[in-house]
């Protein structure tokens with residue numbers, strides 16, 4: 001590492017392969033006595049160092065403004081001071097709670113120290129200003145090694161710089177044939193909901209949903225601080241950390257400033273893509289973040305610590321506005337941790353936070369796509385005929401809908417260019433592809449390969465989708481589409497819902513996955529996850545449901561249930577509904593033609609299914625028609641209905657909204673058998 005990482009090594013390598021360098025003529029021409037260079041365009045540099053300094057133009061790119069207080073617009077003292085303030089702010093973020101000050105942070109890559117760059121003098125000056133700011137307190141006498149050490153901060157690096165860091169220092173990082181950065185997330189290839197902890201204190205005790213069914217497993221403040229210290233000490237022990245200052249929520253009135261401190265370039269690039277990227281000016285004015293993530297990644301929690309049941313811990317402290325990640329490198333923890341934060345902050349402002357995709361037609365008709373993981377939020381909100389607002393996390397306020405994020409996180413398993421061309425084409429330079437398998441030589445990704453995991457993912461900035469709408473905000477929704485991947489194959493491909501049915505299915509949050517493909521075909525596993533995202537909500541599901549009902553009523557939105565799962569029998573017998581058919585169904589919802597279709601009501605679930613729909617064979621619209629074994633159909637239908645019923649029992653005692661009549665309507669909107 002040390003020698004490989006040294007700039008001298010890479011300099012000499014790029015030197016020898018730089019095609020623009022003059023060629024040395026080795027054969028002395030007969031007519032001339034001395035050997036000379038045959039190039040007509042000699043380089044302007046006098047030395048190799050000078051040559052390399054010419055290679056990088058000093059500009060202030062929007063996402064990498066304050067790396068170095070030099071060059072461009074950073075050459076006066078004011079900028080130097082601003083730079084020092086930024087370092088001080090980062091030092092404060094990284095401060096130990098038991099020692100007096102934060103670590104001594106300096107900006108820049110530690111690998112570049114010692115090289116004679118023309119920046120060196122000014123970098124030292126910046127560090128000196130920094131020191132001046134940091135050590136204003138009483139002198140500390142019991143200095144430990146950690147107090148003598150500098151931590152280098154790589155602040156809001158650009159994707160190109162993060163690529164270089166990842167490839168140089170992080171094993172398993174490769175450039176794919178389309179220019180994406182392939183990474184491995186380590187032992188964890190998905191989230192760890194059982195390792196999530198939320199601090200229960202005087203405030204959150206009453207505000208949050210605790211107990212049975214809740215995703216909020218409690219921890220006390222003291223334990224949080226122990227884990228925080230562990231993460232901070234780990235991060236400070238590193239030679240360098242990555243810091244991202246970014247935003248959540250495209251609604252400027254309710255924008256949240258977040259800081260992410262992480263150990264890996266992979267994590268920094270992931271968040272660069274997934275959060276909203278500040279402009280250069282916004283970053284200058286960033287100030288103190290509203291929330292900070294300390295991601296210690298591979299460094300585990302201490303299992304002797306109270307409340308710890310594994311070596312992984314994801315801890316949220318809403319009062320301190322902090323989150324700590326220990327013992328997992330799965331980047332989705334950061335994304336969904338921030339989503340949990342929004343599920344707390346936004347409802348306090350009377351804004352509904354939603355685990356949904358969102359897109360908008362040319363007539364400004366807006367649709368929300370709810371659904372659990374893998375049901376089609378990203379796939380179906382990415383639509384060449386419509387503007388993409390976002391694929392996964394939104395807010396619905398009095399102003400309309402706003403995306404929380406600045407990027408998309410698409411599933412890649414079996415990704416095919418002809419079926420999902422927009423997502424396929426988004427996997428290019430800047431995109432992080434996680435846990436995919438690629439050809440050793442060509443670096444072409446094999447999207448069908450599940451060797452590492454089935455949960456392969458691509459994280460890309462939203463503007464990589466050609467028809468993304470920037471800023472990612474839209475008017476109030478006209479259609480609310482609930483997606484369920486029903487592996488039992490008994491729900492119709494599409495049904496129109498009453499408001500009470502929409503609420504019933506929203507609170508149920510159903511999908512069915514197929515567990516463990518390793519040991520052959522298995523029974524589908526029903527999953528119920530309240531609000532189609534129980535893992536991320538912070539308050540009781542009825543709080544969000546009541547808000548959704550209120551907003552849908554106020555804006556006259558229609559609810560739909562779309563089964564993106566099985567048809568013609570359950571998993572193992574039937575097949576997954578063709579994506580092309582589901583797209584036709586979605587088109588008919590958007591255009592309004594489905595609203596006026598003829599409907600028939602199903603038994604048991606009482607769902608209104610259309611009898612015809614352009615582009616979709618009519619016989620598949622009623623699932624009963626597609627099953628050859630009618631007895632098996634009936635049996636499976638009743639089985640699913642009873643699973644719904646059992647799941648809903650816990651909600652039966654809750655009042656939804658102000659009005660008792662809505663609660664009763666919702667209760668009777670479930671299956672009847």
Ligand SMILES: Nc1ncnc2c1ncn2[C@@H]1O[C@H](COP(=O)(O)OP(=O)(O)OP(=O)(O)O)[C@@H](O)[C@H]1O
Pocket residue numbers: 371372373374375376377378379380391392409410411412413420564565576577578579580582
């Ligand atoms: N009929 C269908 N409708 C929708 N998706 C389908 C269909 N058939 C197959 N698929 C596949 O199912 C997957 C849907 O995943 P998608 O990324 O859209 O999930 P998601 O709802 O966004 O989940 P997450 O919240 O985990 O990101 C895609 O891989 C898509 O190609």
Ligand SMILES: O=C([O-])CC(=O)C(=O)O
Pocket residue numbers: 190191332333335336372373392409
């Ligand atoms: O969070 C993740 O890892 C992926 C995702 O979007 C979800 O599960 O809803």
Ligand SMILES: [Ca+2]
Pocket residue numbers: 377378391392409410411
């Ligand atoms: Ca998604």
Ligand SMILES: [Mn+2]
Pocket residue numbers: 355373392
């Ligand atoms: Mn999601």
